[in-house]
Amino acid sequence: MTESITTQKYKAFSVIRIWTLAANTVTQLLRMRILAFLTVFSLIAIAAGFSFPTMSPEQQLKLLKDVSFGSLQIFSIVIAIAATSILIPKDLEDRTLYTILSKPVPRYEYLIGKLLGVLLLIGGGLLIMDLILSAVIWIKQSLIITGQIAALKQEQSATPENVAAIKMIIGKYGLTWGVHAGVFAVFLKASVIAALSLLISSFASSTLFTIVVAFAFTIIGHGQQLLRDWFLHDTLSSGFGKIISGLVVIICPDLKLFDVVDKVITGEIISAVTLASMGGMATLYIVGYTATAYLFFVDKEL
């Protein structure tokens, strides 16, 4: 009787099991002090925010955003690759993997849970960094506007028209919704890289191999657009070259699709529809890579 109840209750796909695995992964990564980078980021943002006061106001704000977004991207890519690469080998080493898989946990749930844990960690980290960055930009922007208006008053030219112009020009380079959209784009890129690393990790023999190959694919992924144009449109190249570029185009994600940060920094607006399209593309990559990772992992001798 009890046995039949247990059988009835068992689900082939359980969100609760995945969530438990994800939460466990977050704890596991937090214990590795991965988020210590947040302190480093705060220091970088503050240093970039209040250095170079002799530059033009727009350049000061642009530099602050450039340095901060650069740090955000490096943080997210490094964590996405490193954290995902070490998860399966670490679980093997600690023998946690055997404990988990000896229970009625399907291998795909294990993979999804692990990936979700990494994405939660990256998402949480980026959210905190977004808040820090927004605060620093806002403070910097307010200081610059106050200074500029004071200068105008000194020159007796603080007309409402001039003050509005100053606020508009500086505001464009300051804190806008675009900053958050940029952080979201960074998150999407990191998520795709994490899924790709999970795929490599599912068949790799060592952590180092996964990290090196994932970094290589990340670099190639940023140039995938060039290869795709060449693969699809160039008619003069040799057959062998075409095959190689075709393979890269098939396997690699186009990471340039998430590179809208440059435009965000100069105050360009990104529409919700564009962000949704980018999100959809990232989801396609993540689902595709995770499904392929499962097909490799399901056959893996543990």
Place this chain on the structure above:
Amino acid sequence: MKHKLLVFALLIAICLSKLPLENSLTATLRRQKLLDTGLDLSMRESLGQMGFAASLGGLRSLIASISYLQSYTAFENLDWGTVDSLMTLTTRLQPTEPTYWEEASWHMAYNAASNYLNNNELRAAIRNKLFRDHVNRGISILDEGLRYLPDNPRLLMKLGDIYRDRKPDPKLAAEAYLNAYDHGAKSFYERMGAYELVKLNDRTSWEKAYAILKRYYDSGARYASIMRDLPILEAKLEIPVEKRVPVPTKAP
């Protein structure tokens, strides 16, 4: 074996679905000017291996900022050749950022040109030549920037300034100022265009300048420059005395 076949089938499915979507999203982002065109491979030498890889890897804006900061250091050392090459690199990395074009031209047409002109260690002829060369370089930088940002008022304003102050050519200065005003610059630049038109020797330009300045006068503006140039234009255009603006009488 079954799973290996599935992997292969899945990869084919991903490829078939992702290629058209990637192309479509790329086209959308390019149409919305959210995606820059590819990096010129000839820049690889200037950037170095690491810089090139970083700029490909989504850190293009950061690399542009670093080369901009390096150019600032070169500017402080009055190393104009380095300033020019680093600002060229910066503008190439972010060609749609107007402040970089503006600053690159300012360095050449103002800072470098004046520095050479005031260098007493050089012969007068050389000083003048270097001054002219650097002013022309500043103009060519703005012309290049305007190819990427044809309607940018900041670049047009700066071009007008150079044609007014550094390589006096009232016709080109007026053209640049009025173009800047047409593309969103403040009304001040329309008047600047008119002041330049006053300096020319053809009736059409005077009529255009008169129409602009008279409009400001009629709307209540009494700036010193308007009050200086309107009587000049009225004399040149032989405006009937009763239609001329009253000249303020000097206090005894």
